[in-house]
Amino acid sequence: MGKLGLLDHADGAPLTPDVGRETLLQFVDAVEEGFEGLFATLAEDLPPIHGVTSELRTITGDGGHEIGLHVHRPEGVEGPLPVIYQVHGGGMVMLAAKGALYTRWRDELAAAGAVVVGVEYRNGGGALGPHPFPAGLEDCATGLRWVADHLGELGGTHIVVTGDSGGGNLALALPIKAKREGWAEAIAGVYAQCPYILGDWTEASLPSLVENDRYWLNRSLFPLLAEVYDPGAGNAAEATCWPYHATAEDLRGLPPHVISCNELDPLRDEGVAYHRALLAAGVPSIGKVNLGLCHVGELMFRSAMPDVYAEAVRDVLGFARSLG
Amino acid sequence: MTTDVSTPHIPPGRLGDPGLTIGTDPRADPRMARSWGSSGSSTTPTAPR
Secondary structure (H helix, E strand, O other), X not given: OXXXXXXXXXXXXXXXXXXXXXXXXXXXXXXXXXXXXXXXXXXXXOOOOOOEEXXXXXXXXXXXXXXXXXXXXXXXXXXOEEEEEEEOXXXXXXXXXXXXXXXXXXXXXXXXXXXXXXXXXXXXXXXXXXXXXXXXXXXXXXXXXXXXXXXXXXXXXXXXXXXXXXHHHHHHHHHHHHHHXXXXXXXXXXXXXXXXXXXXXXXXXXXXXXXXOOEOEOOOHHXXXXXXXXHHHOOOOOOOOOHXXXXXXXXOOOOOEEEEEEOOOOOHHXXXXXXXXXXXXXXXXXXXXXXXXXOOHHHHOOOOOHHHHHHHHHHHHHHHHHOO | OOOXXXXXXXXXXXXXXXXOOOOOOOOOOHHHHHHHHHOXXXXXXXXXO
C-alpha cells in the first residue's frame, strides 16, 4: 500500500446511513480532516503564483448569516474580464473555498485572465456545518446574484459557474434554480467537473460505480454523505438537490454547459448521463472524459501532472471566454 | 494491419478484474499513480482512524 494508503483499494466506510445523525456528522468531521490533510500535502512545494491579488468580501445571506466571497484577479491586465464563479467540492457537506486546493485553483484561473470568485457556502456537515439542503445552494445563489449585481465593480463581463464533485452538483443545480426563480440570465455558462449528482448510491446502477469503485473514492462513502446533505432522502427526486433527476423541462433553455468527467472516477457515468440529458433537452453541452484520471485528478496533482492541470485551466477559461 | 478482433473483450477496470486498484489499473496515468504512493501523507479520506 502506498503512503497515502490509496494505491490499494480504499477502505470501506465503517458505517451505514442509518447509524444516526450525530454519528454521521462525526464521521464527516473525520473525513473532512482527512481530505484537507491530503490536499494540503498535495499543495506543498508548489511554485508561487505572481501577479494575482485576492480579497475576501463578505455579504449577508437571507438568514442574516455571513457568506464569504474570495475574489481573485490578475494584476496589470486590461479588462473587463470574464468572471468565473467557483464552487468547491466536498459532497456539499465538507471542505471550504479557503482550502489549499481551491485557493490555488482560483489563483491559477485568475493568473490566466479571469476574475474568479469562490463562494464560502454553508456545508451539510463538517467545520462549516451542519446545514442540510438547501442551505448551501441558497448561499451559492445569494453569492452568485451579488456577483451579477456587482459585475461592473468587479470588472467582469459575464459569469460562468464552475464546480468540482459536490461543487459540480451545486454548479449544475444553480441554473435550474435560477430558471425557476427567473434570474437565469445571470449565468452565461456552466463548467462542471466530476459532478456528484446521482443521490442514491445504494445500488451500483451505473457501470463506473463498479468499474472504478475504491479508486481513491469508495462508493460506500456516498450514501453516508448524501444522508448528511439530505436527511431522510426527503429531496431524493428534487433536481436542485440531486441534478441527475432533472427533467427535460428543468433543463430546457439553460445556458451552455461543459460536463467534464474522468475515466477512473466512480462518478464518471452520472456525469456522462447528465451531458446526454442536456443534449436531449436542447441545451448546448460539451461532454468530456479525461483519460487516466481519478476523481478530480486534474485539480489534485499540479506537481506531478502540470500539463494536465494547465489544460484544465485553459479549458475552463477558454469556455468562459467563448461565451463573452 | 487487420480489422479482425482476435482477442476477447475484457470489461474495463474492476468490472473485468475486481482485483485491480488505482495503482495497478493499466489505464491510470502513471504519474498520478506514483503520486498516490509518494506524497508522504498517511491520510486516508474515506474512513476515520
